[in-house]
Amino acid sequence: MRFSIKHATLGSERIGTLTGFVKSPGTVIETPTAALFTQGGSVLHLTAEVLAKVFSTPQLLWVPVSNSLQLEPGMKAQGEGVAKFTGLPEHLTCVSAHNMSEVTPSGHFELDKVPLWTKNGKKMVNADRYMDLMEVYKPEIILAIADGRTALNEGYKRIMKSLDRSCNMLDTCVYRYKASKQLRHSGLIGVVVATGMPKKLNESIEHVLKYKDDLTGVALAGVTDATDESDKLALEKIESIFKTVSDKLPKDLLRVIEGCWNPAVIVAAIEQGWDLFDGSYPTKLSNAGHALALNFDTNRQSAEPCLLDLNDARYTEDFTPVLEGCECLTCKKHTRAYVRHLLNTREMLSSVLLSIHNLHHFDQLFVHARQHIAANTFQIYKAHITKQYETYKLPQTTNGLTDLKESDIKMNGTANIKKRLSVSDDEITSPVVNGSVY
Missing domain, CATH: 3.20.20.105 (Queuine tRNA-ribosyltransferase-like)
Incomplete structure (x- = not known):
């Protein structure tokens, strides 16, 4: 090697x-x-x-x-x-x-x-x-x-x-x-x-x-x-x-x-x-029910926080993708409301979908970093990412888990709180809830 x-x-x-x-x-x-x-x-x-x-x-x-x-x-x-x-x-x-x-x-x-x-x-x-x-x-x-x-x-x-x-x-x-x-x-x-x-x-x-x-x-x-x-x-x-x-x-x-x-x-x-x-960072997020949502476009400021706590009830009727424009399997086929439903019902599929998204999006952090290094614009990219993260604050109430801070998200996440049901691989691409495809 x-x-x-x-x-x-x-x-x-x-x-x-x-x-x-x-x-x-x-x-x-x-x-x-x-x-x-x-x-x-x-x-x-x-x-x-x-x-x-x-x-x-x-x-x-x-x-x-x-x-x-x-x-x-x-x-x-x-x-x-x-x-x-x-x-x-x-x-x-x-x-x-x-x-x-x-x-x-x-x-x-x-x-x-x-x-x-x-x-x-x-x-x-x-x-x-x-x-x-x-x-x-x-x-x-x-x-x-x-x-x-x-x-x-x-x-x-x-x-x-x-x-x-x-x-x-x-x-x-x-x-x-x-x-x-x-x-x-x-x-x-x-x-x-x-x-x-x-x-x-x-x-x-x-x-x-x-x-x-x-x-x-x-x-x-x-x-x-x-x-x-x-x-x-x-x-x-x-x-x-x-x-x-x-x-x-x-x-x-x-x-x-x-x-x-x-x-x-x-x-x-x-x-x-x-x-x-x-x-290990995307694993930590997925275990806690969080989605990484960084904006990689240095010419645009996003109104969204760079981390989404999908345990939060605010996403119950949010039928937009986990992250608009993301090309991962989760964002192409599923919505924030569906992932929030899975978290709320303790379904293991929630961790699967969040892992797919977080791993893909975390990889994109490095893909864009390499592009900016090649273009000699990495300082702009670094400032853009740092500003998003430093201004981020987690919601204070998350589906019964109050005052959750990022430091509370361990590698085992909420595994001791949530006992999720088993799921087949087929459900990743074709979930149905109450007769509706999310």
Whole structure:
């Protein structure tokens, strides 16, 4: 797997390509982009058949070990990797240790081991065990295991241990990666930690860059631990971290950011030259009954908010598409009223339709970003997206869920509140309610 820069501007933003995938030689993934976030190796709420209707070309799947470790026995028996085992053989995979978008218990560390909070409880994993797993997963991109689940306000002792543990783990990961025949076609990504302390951050970057000839790229962790406090960080603070780290990295390395970041943070990261994101944000929205509704036309201001809370009763008789002009399957065939009805009746189809829309629309955020970078107008695009998001406020009442803020939308969304009924794939394209097609 190779990363190359296709177009660079006078600033730091750039367009790149990921190519040279052994199982899919003709596939080209343009960056900046986001992977499709998975749970248990599958894109949440979508079957393989529905996913093929949303994306007609091979996509990059983001697979955290913490939510897919239960698949190991089956993958070992099959011997063809996580993509083939989960029924998505044409897609490419990027495997990380953690799901950085969910809150986990603090502490529980051991020497050179980090805890993975799986569906079967806590599993202590060291670098050797992690690289054993990579030989089973057989991903195209590997994020080295690191102790990166820290917030910017972590204490000195915690940051020191995070740095030491991550450096030792990277040493082992690189050694195992170079010695492995199974991983010779995969790309290894080093992980930078300790972002809350400039001196320790520099040490982390220097240690990662010791292996720059062996690495395909560098990932940034240690900015958020997914708690509410991390979600409320000032955009200027986050942007300064992106710039600080980016300025110290070689331009030919792929730059990856973990975490569930909103569009304003994403365009700020793109401006500083970051290429790949984990794609958990649209999943978070879909789980909570929200639809992404960004206006990408920089010459037009939209009266609509950039996020629609379709739980809200105001959409009960709104028979317009979820987003006017959107080309996704949901917007072509269904209305806000129908999706609101599905949410109100706890139908699982609501999550399916919202996932189709949010994944498509989130992908369009990056498509338009690449177009503006190529046209040297990215600064205008960034300001346009940032203004929409910063002026957005969620409705205060949502179908019985009062005072809901964006920080309340977790990766499990309202799953503990809503128990939705099962749905067949056919209903996605032909729903009928009370004799009427919506």
